[in-house]
Amino acid sequence: MHLCPALARVLCLAALLATALVIPSAARAADIVIANHGFEEGTSSLTGWTQSHGTTGVSPSTERAWRGARSARLTDGSTDAAVGLQSGQVPVTAGKTYAAFAKVYLAAGRADLYLRFWNGATLVHSAYTQVAAPLNQWSDVRVVAAAPAGVTRASVLLYSGVGGTGTSFWDEILFTAQVTDLGVQVENSAPNGTTFGVGPDQDKIYAIYTGTQNDTPQLAVIDADTENAVQRVPIPGATGGWAATTATDGTVYLGTYSNAGVYRHTPGSGTVSLVGEAAGTASFVWCLTPGRDGKVYGGTYDTGAFFKYEPGDSALTPIGSTPIQAGKKYVRSIAYDTAANVTYLGTGTSAALVRFDNTSGAKADLLQSLPARLRAGSMVTTLKLTGGRLFARIDTTLIVLSMSGATPTLEAEITGTSADLSDERDGKVYYAKGSALYAYDIASRTEHAVGVDLGMDPTAFGWVKLAGDADHTLVALGAAANRTRLFKYRPADGVTRSVEVAGTPVLPAAINAIAGGPDGKIYSGAFFTGGMGVHDPMRGDDDDLRADLMHRAGFSQTDSMLNHQGRLYVATYPGAKVYEYDPASPWDFGANPRLLFALAGDHQSRPYALAGAPDGRIFVGTVPDYGRYDGALTIYDPATGSVTVHRNIVPDQSVVSLAYHGGLVYGGTSTRGALGTGDPLAEAAVLFVHDPATGETVPKRLPGAAADATTITDLTVVDGRIWGFAEGYLFVFDPAVGDFVYHAKKFSDVGTEKWRDADLRTVAKDPAHVYGTAGDHLFKITRSTYAVTELIPKTPGLDGLATDDLGNLYYKIVGRLYRYAF
Known part of the structure; x- marks a missing residue:
């Protein structure tokens, strides 16, 4: 392992990507830009502009500028001749409306701003606005016109006409269509629901990537060894997803919204398939966990339902009442005890921690036997059963419960933790506070800072045996600056690595x-x-x-x-x-x-x-x-x-x-x-x-x-x-x-x-x-x-x-x- 130190009148008032790794860019920003619009380019600052009327009276100026250091000066001292400075031409579409804007400082007389439409070298139409006041200050001027049939280009003309005189300074000549699509403004390449592979795929990480409601979410398969996304698979019919788990048979399951769906992915297949949607008005599958023999269990919002899926079933099977706990709309987190055939369900709002016996159907809220301060939380956001302990995160407080039969004993309360935590290894469970790595020692019931910064907000932790290593490495997947990062930590020698993952989906x-x-x-x-x-x-x-x-x-x-x-x-x-x-x-x-x-x-x-x-x-x-x-x-x-x-x-x-x-x-x-x-x-x-x-x-x-x-x-x-x-x-x-x-x-x-x-x-x-x-x-x-x-x-x-x-x-x-x- 290569590691290094630490949004008629008013009425009554994506092609699907599978295995390709081409990263989609944000949509093209469609500004129509006048070349040298601020007169700051070129040695004379009039580069891209031509004198269209007269032979004198046009000059670059540093005397005043609205933005930057330069402007264009028009000096017209004759009532018998015109002075004009014209921009280069820009493309337009016949029938559409366009607007030109400028900043003008009128020192004397008057001046005009023209919008001119062309068919080749033929001037087809002009529209203008005249400025005669105020004097001696910068002001805004604009002209709006529709492009006539047959035109393909437009230009902007700064003008002082025959019959008048004036001195004017011009800056920031801007041009736009009436309606312009400016494209995507923010991109996202941060993982949501994440799970680690098992068996021969134990070095693979499976993460859901979500864009807007108009974009198909994607499953990315990330190789922990090469630190690259090796496969991207569309998840049709869903808007996004928060939940992912790996069943005991190695099958990856994804929980999605707004269809409250569960999807199955067989590692290496390059596809996902919808195996069922939660019944009723549920919109989210919030959590998933593996059960025995390839089963998976899950929970929903806003029905607060508990369900299972078993390989070969044609639908999700509800378990118990809906909601599973009266008054609770969320089943926000879930964990399964294989030995006892018991499922733990973290609900909200307000918080409850339900112990559900899958054999008898009996259920109880474990928080009722714990201190009142813990029952005041709004949500149990994380559950992890590991090392003989049940770890439950209530809002931002992580509690550690030792189970004696159905009765919990509170061992520890840890504040300020991030959402996920690792399975126990060598008596320790790892988690993050901000981007700092911490460990909880089960034997001593204490936590300590590892002294390592993850360089990201972690989404999931897993133990991976990297290529060439004899022991497992703690691996975390998460995000920093809306980009996916991978973190590796080897407890034996404290060696770490934090790196941006290449090839992950980039979505609007x-x-x-x-x-x-x-x-x-x-x-x-x-x-x-x-x-x-x-x-x-x-x-x-x-x-x-x-x-x-x-x-x-x-x-x-x-x-x-x-x-x-x-x-x-x-x-x-x-x-x-x-x-x-x-x-x-x-x-x-x-x-x-x-x-x-x-x-x-x-x-x-x-x-x-x-x-x-x-x-x-x-x-x-x-x-x-x-x-x-x-x-x-x-x-x-x-x-x-x-x-x-x-x-x-x-x-x-x-x-x-x-x-x-x-x-x-x-x-x-x-x-x-x-x-x-x-x-x-x-x-x-x-x-x-x-x-x-x-x-x-x-x-x-x-x-x-x-x-x-x-x-x-x-x-x-x-x-x-x-x-x-x-x-x-x-x-x-x-x-x-x-x-x-x-x-x-x-x-x-x-x-x-x-x-x-x-x-x-x-x-x-x-x-x-x-x-x-x-x-x-x-x-x-x-x-x-x-x-x-x-x-x-x-x-x-x-x-x-x-x-x-x-x-x-x-x-x-x-x-x-x-x-x-x-």
Whole structure:
């Protein structure tokens, strides 16, 4: 072993990969870039541009620039001649609409921005915008036009015409189609459900890789010796998977979502086959474990069911009651005792540890005989039966139980552990705290740090006899920076190796939140795997293979972002963590972005809402932790660093939308509790008004038909009023009169099961409208009449809304970012 040291009008309102190892790249970023758009290239800085009108009056300039060091100067001192500077041509499609943007500094007179369409050398059509004010400052100018029939190319013309004079400086000449697919922004190559082979395949590791709901997940077979993925197999019909196990006969089984399926893979076959789906409304197979004679046992969410599969069966067989433990939606972890024919089931929410006798059907919750502090957890997330002990992880606490018959004795409590742990070898069980390796000594009932860093967040541990070695090596598979890593540790001599695995699937990650940043760039935070993509509007290379910039490491799942006073605030799940990022300084995760606070200690998990006040305070709305209804409004004051948590501010409701105006916080709630809860405890969502100065909170039931809505999914301030959406109902609250002044249903297809389904934005260049997404549509609303105009028809997965500094709109469709320019 080679080792080294330590997202018509509004209505009533992947080719499958088997064994190939070609890594798919992110979709091509489709910016149409004007060559030398910022006049920074070439010795004269006018490279790629030609003087189209006149023979003088065009020059590069360092006198002033909007971005960078240079601009293009047009000096027109004659009313008898024109001066023009024209870009190189870019490809366009007849019938489509395009927009050109520029920064202009008008020092005198007037100037024009033209968009010109060509068929070969023939000018077919021109459109323009004239600028005559303001003087002596940088301003934005744009021209929008549809490409006529027969054209194939377009150019941009900076122009001062006959009959006028003027001096102007031009910078950042940008061009775009009205609708542009900007492609995948974040990629994922991190393993989920993982299991190790047995027998002749003991050196193989089997891991599930998950992309977006539009991407087929894959099983990767990784060779622990060569540290490469040697096979990739599609898992059709599934969205992803968390569970994997190896049966006693060497067959690999995979547990998937959203079909709650179990798939079988025979090592070396290059295929997987669906052997059954869990009965009822289950959506996840959360866990699997081997039983006797090739059997496997498993558990589900959200039915909380226990089942088995036996080779030759045509379906999964439910065992016992459903749910297996009353009131529990999760069977989150599982272990099987071969000798006693007993299965241990870790459930939630709240936590229970069920001992199920497969012979008699008797069951008991072992936590009931343990200290009350252990029964307060939300979930038993890990179970491992090894070394004569049952290891159970309750939230983040690992307990060690010695079993005497059916009665457990608590031997140890270990805090801060990661999800998986190894089988016992030489009296020790290994696990991770963060990325540090630890060992539990069964004889002494103590743990110690091994003094080794894994270099990753481990998904699974196994013992492998590597080629050429006489003894087994501890091997872990996991991820760092959204890439698969393999770790090896030989206890006998302490030799280690940590390496990135080659050839693993690279899949798109779903975008969960988007925002325009203080630097004018568009930030995309990923669902599930975490990571962040950064798009520099209309400046990306047109042959990019991925986002302009991708930060793979750092953030976990991003639930919301806020651009406020020069900082980008990023709120992530789990643990409702809030980070501050200064784009003006280098990226250095931990320092910049830096963690401001986390709300796990206040039982908050999903931070869906952010708002900011002029004095710098940040407000956070959260969905609570699993099995709970008590969401919170949290106030962070950067001046003092204080964090004030108003938990259960509206009884038994989550806080999922926020706006700040006139010294007051406006919040939208959801009666839907966290995952793992039952029916709502509250009757309907409310708009609440919170006064941070007094602590007073006043809830207001929505008017008319909207009164029964269960979630207020967005709030924004428009002309001093609070506009919001609640399951398709647009409402407007006027703080000046203290009441609602408008409500109407605009969409009929927005589900009640969501915490978030709408986004509203104002755009400075169009003060007559409010723009929004809801129900898979992009639309605008006339502020004076509330009339709705559809911009993008219903498109499944269309969600989110952000703007850039030019007022363009950005939305997401699952894992892809799109721009709408106007």
